[in-house]
Amino acid sequence: MCFIKLLLEGRHYPGLMKIGTLDLENPLVLAPMAGITELPFRRLAKEAGCALVVSEMVSANGLVHRARKTEALLMSHPAERPLAVQIFGSDPVVMKGAASIVESTGADLLDINLGCSVRKIVRQGAGVALMRDPERLEAILKAVRGALTLPFTVKMRTGWEPSGVQALRTARLAESCGVDAVVVHPRTAVQGFGGEADWSVIAKVKEALSIPVIGNGDILGPDDVVRMQRRTGCDGVMIGRAAIGNPWIFTQALDRLADRPIGIPDLPGRLEIVLRYIRYSVDHFGEERAVRMMRSRVGWFTKGLPNSSRLRESLTRLQTGEEVLNVVRDYFEQPCHASVS
Numbered sequence: 070m071c072f073i074k075l076l077l078e079g080r081h082y083p084g085l086m087k088i089g090t091l092d093l094e095n096p097l098v099l100a101p102m103a104g105i106t107e108l109p110f111r112r113l114a115k116e117a118g119c120a121l122v123v124s125e126m127v128s129a130n131g132l133v134h135r136a137r138k139t140e141a142l143l144m145s146h147p148a149e150r151p152l153a154v155q156i157f158g159s160d161p162v163v164m165k166g167a168a169s170i171v172e173s174t175g176a177d178l179l180d181i182n183l184g185c186s187v188r189k190i191v192r193q194g195a196g197v198a199l200m201r202d203p204e205r206l207e208a209i210l211k212a213v214r215g216a217l218t219l220p221f222t223v224k225m226r227t228g229w230e231p232s233g234v235q236a237l238r239t240a241r242l243a244e245s246c247g248v249d250a251v252v253v254h255p256r257t258a259v260q261g262f263g264g265e266a267d268w269s270v271i272a273k274v275k276e277a278l279s280i281p282v283i284g285n286g287d288i289l290g291p292d293d294v295v296r297m298q299r300r301t302g303c304d305g306v307m308i309g310r311a312a313i314g315n316p317w318i319f320t321q322a323l324d325r326l327a328d329r330p331i332g333i334p335d336l337p338g339r340l341e342i343v344l345r346y347i348r349y350s351v352d353h354f355g356e357e358r359a360v361r362m363m364r365s366r367v368g369w370f371t372k373g374l375p376n377s378s379r380l381r382e383s384l385t386r387l388q389t390g391e392e393v394l395n396v397v398r399d400y401f402e403q404p405c406h407a408s409v410s
């Protein structure tokens with residue numbers, strides 16, 4: 070019965086989403102988050118069931134100038150595929166060049182950032198600045214579309230004022246330039262990440278377009294995924310901050326979408342995920358850098374557990390990945406955690 074109901078409702082069945090030529094297993098997407106959605110994090114999200122992961126934003130300028138640190142952001146692992154790479158920039162020629170580089174590295178989808186409201190980016194005319202410069206945006210979209218065979222998306226905000234007029238105009242422009250899907254994070258440039266996301270803007274964009282629309286903003290738990298789809302009609306749902314230290318939100322959302330009971334990871338389950346994150350980080354970043362990073366990042370996964378500040382403190386004294394694994398293992402096996410699971 071549930072299966073038939075989900076099938077009839079189409080988008081509520083976790084098996085449906087297509088962006089251009091890319092078939093996705095379900096409608097869930099990990100949001101790009103600079104400094105967070107690096108390769109190890111994306112692998113966890115993918116393993117938890119999300120259909121598409123997106124890189125951190127990558128500078129188009131850095132790519133065409135072959136900056137080593139920028140190129141490193143394109144590194145990928147077969148286990149995380151399909152992978153979307155997001156680029157930002159404001160020069161059509163540079164964006165076209167960067168898009169070709171992304172395609173040549175084997176990414177599965179290219180996304181253009183039309184949402185970043187950080188002053189440094191906006192001053193360059195990139196990110197959300199492009200939402201008030203339709204001529205430049207059109208030139209970028211046409212140049213990139215012409216150079217690219219990959220599926221192609223844009224990720225936008227509401228725009229510069231709350232009505233959603235710029236979001237609609239940008240979305241229509243994107244569709245007319247051959248973009249395959251749009252992501253809408255319905256906050257204004259001025260809002261940053263504060264206040265509430267206005268999901269009605271997602272609904273307006275969905276209403277206006279024929280290509281898929283992915284809604285984003287304020288998904289705090291699995292129920293919100295269904296709520297957003299019902300309220301806006303969006304085809305996909307992108308999850309950002311709620312996945313930090315909590316990749317199982319994707320598994321829970323899939324359960325919710327399929328009308329199954331929602332599983333809650335017990336302590337051994339959580340431990341297993343943190344250990345994988347540490348291992349993937351050592352593999353990807355090298356031991357020294359990964360051990361340093363784990364001082365703050367293990368805390369993402371232990372939020373709310375007893376004595377987590379003591380754990381953070383002990384992590385500052387460690388030198389090797391093996392030591393980090395052992396300390397984290399000991400921490401999770403403390404008797405005071407028995408009541409938590």
Ligand SMILES: Cc1cc2nc3c(=O)[nH]c(=O)nc-3n(C[C@H](O)[C@H](O)[C@H](O)COP(=O)(O)O)c2cc1C
Nearest residue numbers: 100101102103125126224254286287288308309310
């Ligand atoms: C730390 C951080 C970094 C972010 N970096 C990016 C980015 O590189 N590109 C982008 O399009 N959005 C970026 N975002 C915005 C998220 O992709 C997302 O739109 C926003 O967090 C709203 O979704 P949420 O409520 O599910 O977190 C970032 C957000 C955060 C919190």
